[in-house]
Structures are given as C-alpha cells and as structure tokens.
Amino acid sequence: MDLRVAGNAAYAYTGGKALDPKLPAVVFIHGGEQDHSVWALQSRYFAHHGYAVLAVDLPGHGRSGGAPLASIEDMAGWIVALLDAAEAGTAALIGHSMGSLVALECAARHPQRVRSVALLGAAFPMRVSPDLLEATMHRESDAHAMINAWSHSTYAHYPSNPGPGFWVIGGNLRLMQRQKPGVLHADFAACDGYKTGIERAARVKCPALFLLGARDAMTPARAGRDLARAVPNSTVVTLDSAGHNLMGEKPDEVLDALVEFLRA
C-alpha cells in the first residue's frame, strides 16, 4: 500500500491482502540495500493468518521515496510515523540485520507502540569493516560481492526462496543492484554508527526473539547472543547451517520460529 510519511511516498507490502487496521499489526523491516521482498513468504503468511502486515520499504529503498535515512534512530522514528500513517496502534516489529537495530531502537523508545520484537541476524555492535565501508562508497560491485559471499552458507538451498528453482544468491545480488546509488553506503554507515545498542536493549521490556544463523559471517551469532543477554525478556533461536540471509536460506524455519513467537 502507498502511504505518505514525513512528506514522502512510503510503500509497504501488505502480504497480498488489503490492510485491516483492526487486526494486530506486524511490521517487517528489511536490512541494508534491500526492500520488502526479502520477507515475501513470511509476510504473506501472516497476512493470511489474522495479522495486518506492513512489510516496509525504508526511505530511499524500493518503492519508497525520499533519501535513505542517516541513522538507526531516524529509521526508528520513521517506523513509528508509518504506524501512525497506517492507523496501526501497536505492532510486533520483525527486523533483519539493519532492520533488527531499527526494531530494537523502536521498542526501547516507544514501548507503548511495540508489542514484541523479533530480531534476525542481529548483532551489536554492527561494525562494518573499513574496507567494506569504503567499498560501499566507491566500489559498490565489490561491496555486493563481499556481502553476498558473507551472507550465504551454501550453494544449495532447500526449498529455496521464494520457491524451488530460484537461485538465492543471484536473487540477493540483483536486489542489492536494484537499489538506488548511495543507499548501500548510507545503510552501512548507519549500522556502523549505531552506538547505543546495549543501552537501548536494557530498556526493551516487551518479549524479544533473537533468530540467529550459526554460520552468519556478517553478524556472527556470538554477537547476537551478546546483545540478547542485554534484553530482559529475550529468547534466542539459532538456526544450524544458516548464514546472514536467514529468510533466503531457511524460509520455513524462519517462519516457524516467528509463528511460534508471535502466537505465544
């Protein structure tokens, strides 16, 4: 659906059904240099199982207008403004990678709006190596190659994503290439510059699920568990043989974990 947030066009995929604000809202927040389509299966499932789904394109990404936001804090503020625009009262926030920090920040600052958070491929600090950060600015294709290599644990995915016959690694590369110039660096700089993760984590009072990949080379599971320990009401689920692209590599396992968490 098309909304207006902070004066710009804002897009959110509603899972193939018209949004019903009376239903409990679930907001899916993508990671750096990506868009709503990384959640295609999971968002569609929840939309057809009693939830009002908003799988957003963050500003400057995918179909949303405006420039990419410079900080995790700004992105968290934008999510709350999007909830207002969609007339959603409270929501469960599900974020991946950069999106997980946005969800964390949002839950800490706006406890009255966030029922629960699921953080996938989360870590703190989410530092970006100087070489990769430099590549995101001047050598995007090199940066894409690094990110893609570090985000995947295998060259064979079952049942693949969004289904059999799709080449997950190629799809992830094309999705990154589809984003506008400058988005990649803005996103990675925002992750690198986020300094208050532990402090914010301590203020998260709602239930929090940490869904981590045992073979994640972008945001190692160890760093995710460190962050989870700082959240008072957290649960950690680690998926064996999964890399950073959890939704692409393990779509069913991710969905099952989210269903169990949100139904609890």
Next chain:
Amino acid sequence: MAAPRSLQFDTLSLHAGQRPDPVTGARATPIYFTTSFVFRDADHAAALFNMERGGHVYSRISNPTNAVLEERVAALEGGVGAIATASGQAALHLAVATIAGAGSHVVASRALYGGSHNLLSYTLPRFGIETTFVAPRDLAAWKKAIRPNTRLLFGETLGNPGLDVLDIPSVSAIAHAAKLPLLVDATFTTPYLLKPFDHGADLVYHSATKFLGGHGVAIGGVLVDGGTFDWEASGKFPELTEPYAGFHGMDFQEESTVAAFLLRARREGLRDFGACMSPATAFQLLQGIETLPLRMQRHVENTRKAVEFLSKQAAVESIAYPELPSHPDHELAKKLLPRGCGAVFSFDLKGDRAAGRRFIEALRVFSHLANVGDAKSLVIHPASTTHFRMSDAALAEAGIGPGTIRLSIGLEDPDDLIEDLSRALRAAKG
C-alpha cells in the same frame, strides 16, 4: 580485509543447487520420481498453494531434481532463477506467452533456428502475436520495427546457421530505450562461452538438448530470468505489475522485486500450458552440465582445427565462423566471445546440390541428423531439412545457400574428424 572468493564457473557446474542429500547422504542428485508431495498438515497445504511457503506440490509445477537443474543453470548464467521445460521450444513459448498475448508484437532476428522461426512466423499469429523479423546486424531495423504493442526483442547469441553474432549490448540498449526486455537464445554458446546477462540481455533460454546436456540423449529446455528488467518502470506489462485473478490476485512485481517474470511463468505458464520436464531428463542434463566447461573447451579446440582444415580446401567456397577475419562479426566476436565461437558452423561447397549430397553421404564419423551440440560430430544440409519450409528468398536472407553444409563438431580425436572431412570432400568432387 581480503574480499571473499565466490565459487567459480567450473565449481558451480558441479555444485550449484545441490549438496549431499541430508537424509540419505546421496552425493549425486537423486531422481525424485513422484508426481506429488505430501503436506505436513492442512495449514502447510494452504500455505504452499498461496505461496506463503516455498516447496513442492506437484511435479508439473516443481520437482526437487528439476530444481537442482534450474538453480544450477541460473547460477552459471548469473540469473535469479530458472524454469526447466520440456524442450527448448517450450522454453521459448513460455517466455513469449508470459509477457505477450493477443495484440502483442515481437521483434526478432531473422537468423533463427527453423523451429523458432516457425513458432513466430506461423503459429503465434494464430493466437494474435505478430512478429517482425529483422537482419540481426541492422541495428536501425531493430529500432524501426518496434511498435507501441511490441513486448519483446528476441535473437540468438549465434544465429542459425550463419553464426551472426548478436550485438547484445547494442540490441539490449535499443530494447531498454523502448522499455522492453531482450530475450536471447544462448543454446549455441552456453554460459561457458557467453553470459548474455553480463551484456544487457534480460531473459535467456537454452535448448538444453544441445551443449548443456551434451550427450544427445535428452530433450529439454531451460528459461532463465536475469532479474534485471524493471517491469514496473516499463509500464507495459500488466501481467506482472497488476493483480492476477488466476493466482490469488497476486501482483508478481510487488511479490518479488527481481523475479516477477519467473514467478508468473511458473505459476501460470507451467501450471496451464504444462510443458514441464521429466525429473529423469533433469538428471541426465545435470550429468552433462557437470562436464560443461571441459567439453566446451574441447568442442572449441576441435572446431578451430576443422575450420582451419576446411579453409585451405579448394572445394570449399566459404566458411561462416566468426573467428575468421572474413566473418562480418569477427570484431564483435572478439569482444563478446573471447573463449571461442562455439562448435557449430556452416560452409559452402563449390558445386551443386548433388555435390552436397555426395559430401554428406561419404562421411563416416560425422552423423547425418537434425541436431547440434552432441558429443559426437554431426552434419546436416539446412536447405533440405531444418529450413526446408522457407522460400529461396527467405533462405538467402538467412544466409543459407543450396550448398550450405552445417557441422556440429564433437569431442572425437580431431585428426579423425579431419580425415573424415577430407574423404567427403574427395567424394563431393564426383
């Protein structure tokens, strides 16, 4: 920090899309001979049908063995996914039918495989899809032929049978300026010699029957989506950018930013037209692809030797092979095909049709049949076989003469092939 290495082409040929079976430990790709797949429960069934979960339902739509083939070819081409089809012709039909319908128009190279020419020239017009054929080297003609209802530009990486090298960068630029995709038949080159997506193509298909399989035992096709074309920005493809009543009102571009074409092709085209591949065929093609890099190297080496031999023979009028400076696309071939121009080429014998017949019938190692891309060397006379429905004028426009002989060079000892050609040339003199 050193940049990580991604698996290279030769390794992907063996590993992409498949790992040891997690249940049985099988190292090779198992053949899943089953029509259908059991649901875990009613919710799982509904989720699979509504594309809330990925997985297999019915082998016409997807099958685990086929999926390995699809993902492997997509990896080798650099695409986002693929669909295995019953034949190369089925792949072409699936590509066209996914984004074109009654009232649509295609611009195609004139130098096409005869079967593709038949589909576009005679069969699709019955369903309201018209095609304008253009000389593949005439870039102005490509541009001029585009109409408001054009939905696709289409050519072969190496035209059949004159080996016209498709100027993919230029033709794709013309297509993209008109907000249209370029579909390329890459059968003759395989991704080992040329990756069309790297040069601007948007969709690629293969008759996998040929070099991908390589063994000449299985008919099949593969249609690959490069994931680069922005259907939404084009505004010409409501099939992909507006809700589809035939599949839960799905807006495919909204569902998948980079694989909308492939989603619709599978959810509509495979479902309704049903030109799917048998898993046994997928297995056979996978066996071939494992050795694709090795075979293509040998195909090209043997072809270069055969071309060199024929170019020195007085009985040979001309040879059409882009590695020869005499070929009109020689410079383009050096740019697009640095690893070689494939293993299929044509030459013209001096003399009449009878000389051609004597040549073919004297060959002992080459097999006279209607195929290319086999491990074994093959020969055919296009004017009397693959292109026999075309008029003399149309033949001439496609670069085919009455004495044109097409060879597909195999993996035999090259000296045996040259001896066979030498014998046939002597016989052709009469």
